[in-house]
Structure formats: structure tokens, C-alpha cells
Amino acid sequence: MDFKTLISNRYSVRSYLQKEVEEEKLIKILEAGQIAPSAVNFQPWHFIVVSEPENREKFSEIYHRNWFKEAPVYIIVCGDHKQAWKRKEDGKDHTDVDAAIAIDHMTLQAVELGLGTCWICNFFVDKCKEFFNLPKHIEPIAILSLGYPNNDKIPAKKRKSLEEIVHWEKF
Numbered sequence: 001m002d003f004k005t006l007i008s009n010r011y012s013v014r015s016y017l018q019k020e021v022e023e024e025k026l027i028k029i030l031e032a033g034q035i036a037p038s039a040v041n042f043q044p045w046h047f048i049v050v051s052e053p054e055n056r057e058k059f060s061e062i063y064h065r066n067w068f069k070e071a072p073v074y075i076i077v078c079g080d081h082k083q084a085w086k087r088k089e090d091g092k093d094h095t096d097v098d099a100a101i102a103i104d105h106m107t108l109q110a111v112e113l114g115l116g117t118c119w120i121c122n123f124f125v126d127k128c129k130e131f132f133n134l135p136k137h138i139e140p141i142a143i144l145s146l147g148y149p150n151n152d153k154i155p156a157k158k159r160k161s162l163e164e165i166v167h168w169e170k171f
């Protein structure tokens with residue numbers, strides 16, 4: 001798949017087949033997150049994989065959507081605020097930026113393997129911290145639902161035009 005096709009074929013999958021994700025594929029997806037760039041190469045992330053049916057069932061209370069329960073795997077991407085780079089000038093913590101790149105790498109690797117994901121941030125974050133008994137400096141940033149999409153059609157993308165978002169230099 002060429003790069004343009006790959007990025008165009010990625011979409012938020014909210015319906016999954018009841019088909020397991022092969023372990024080799026799951027490892028490839030995690031490796032795609034692992035090789036993502038990060039500020040000062042600090043790699044301030046941890047990936048929690050939830051795939052056992054019993055654990056998935058319990059975990060699905062973190063995000064109340066019927067389609068979420070269909071996904072055979074959840075990857076919880078956590079940021080480590082102690083490890084992340086903070087910019088000297090203003091103290092900006094880059095945990096979110098770094099985690100987002102790792103997540104995006106994983107979503108694209110999934111597409112190449114015929115899988116789909118949905119990037120989820122609107123979950124119960126406190127419940128999620130409690131669920132894994134996370135220390136204060138570890139923040140669950142996003143959940144990726146992962147599985148085989150229950151749909152062959154890739155929905156059309158709704159995006160702003162380049163004119164709206166690109167600003168050519170004008171001094």
C-alpha cells in the first residue's frame with residue numbers, strides 16, 4: 001500500500017468482526033508505536049494491552065458504547081509525565097505530543113495489516129487510573145480499540161480545505 005492510500009484508508013472503526021487479532025500483528029502494531037519519535041527521544045509512554053475476554057468485559061465500563069465492547073483488543077496508551085521532556089522557556093510538558101505520535105504510528109500500522117482502530121479520549125479517566133492502579137505521574141491519554149473492521153467501505157473523509165488551514169508566509 002503506498003503512503004497516500006494507507007493514510008486515506010485509516011478511519012475510525014466503530015464496528016468490529018468477532019475475529020481475534022493475531023499476536024504477530026499485535027506485536028507489529030506495538031513496535032510501530034515503539035519506533036515513534038519523541039522529544040529528546042525520552043519515549044515517555046507505556047502501552048497496556050487488554051485482550052482477555054473477561055478483562056475486556058470489565059474494562060468496557062471505562063467507555064460506554066456498544067460498539068466499544070465488540071473490539072477484541074484495547075491498547076491503553078499512557079504518558080509518563082516524569083519522563084517527558086519539558087521545554088525550558090515555558091515548562092511545556094510534551095507527554096501528549098509524544099503519545100499522539102506513537103498512537104498515530106499504531107493506527108497506520110494497523111491499517112497496513114488489514115485491521116482498524118478508533119482513537120478514544122472521551123473515556124472515564126479516573127476510573128481508568130483506578131482500574132490499573134496507575135501512579136499519579138502516569139496518565140492514560142487514549143484508548144485504541146483494535147480489531148478487524150466490520151465494513152469493507154472506507155467512509156469519505158470530511159476535512160477542511162487547504163485554503164482554510166494553510167497560511168503561506170506573509171510578513
Ligand SMILES: Cc1cc2nc3c(=O)[nH]c(=O)nc-3n(C[C@H](O)[C@H](O)[C@H](O)COP(=O)(O)O)c2cc1C
Pocket residue numbers: 010011012013118119120121122123157
Ligand atoms: C485526540 C482524539 C480523540 C478522539 N476521541 C474519540 C472518542 O472519544 N470517541 C470516538 O468515537 N472517536 C474519537 N476520536 C475519533 C475522531 O472522532 C475521528 O478521528 C474524526 O472524527 C475523523 O474521522 P476519521 O478518524 O474516521 O477520519 C478521537 C480522535 C482523536 C484524534
